[in-house]
Amino acid sequence: MFFDRVHEPTEVLDLDEGRLLLSRATNGDKVAVAKVDGEYYAVKDRCVHLGCSLAKARIEGATITCHCHGSQYDVRTGELLRGPATHGVDSYAVLVDGETVSIEPAARREAV
Ligand code: FES
Numbered sequence: 001m002f003f004d005r006v007h008e009p010t011e012v013l014d015l016d017e018g019r020l021l022l023s024r025a026t027n028g029d030k031v032a033v034a035k036v037d038g039e040y041y042a043v044k045d046r047c048v049h050l051g052c053s054l055a056k057a058r059i060e061g062a063t064i065t066c067h068c069h070g071s072q073y074d075v076r077t078g079e080l081l082r083g084p085a086t087h088g089v090d091s092y093a094v095l096v097d098g099e100t101v102s103i104e105p106a107a108r109r110e111a112v
Helices: 009-014
Strands: 020-024 030-036 039-044 058-060 063-065 072-074 080-082 091-097 100-105
Touching: 009 020, 009 091, 009 100
Parallel strands: none
Antiparallel strands: 020 030, 030 039, 039 091, 058 063, 063 072, 072 080, 091 100
16 A cells, blocks of 8 residues: 555655654654654654554644544654554654755644
């Protein structure tokens, strides 16, 4: 299924706002990537509730809503906004240098 294809990190450059893309970080983790206000963000592609793919979630602004049971996260930070999940999801840094993109594990950041 197209949905499940793991896209090359460089494909995030074609990503429109309001969509999520399944890709892979440099450490091998599957990640869900989004573009918000012209910046790219990524979180682990595994809802911390029961593990549904967050690349299949809905996204409005920076809020992603898991399609399984409705947990919400801020895609910019991985912060949990609404349960049933009980904590946030790992976030990653999306580094863009011209046509080169790498998605790196990042320390969890608190929302500002
Ligand atoms: S698996 Fe995501 S809310 Fe349950």
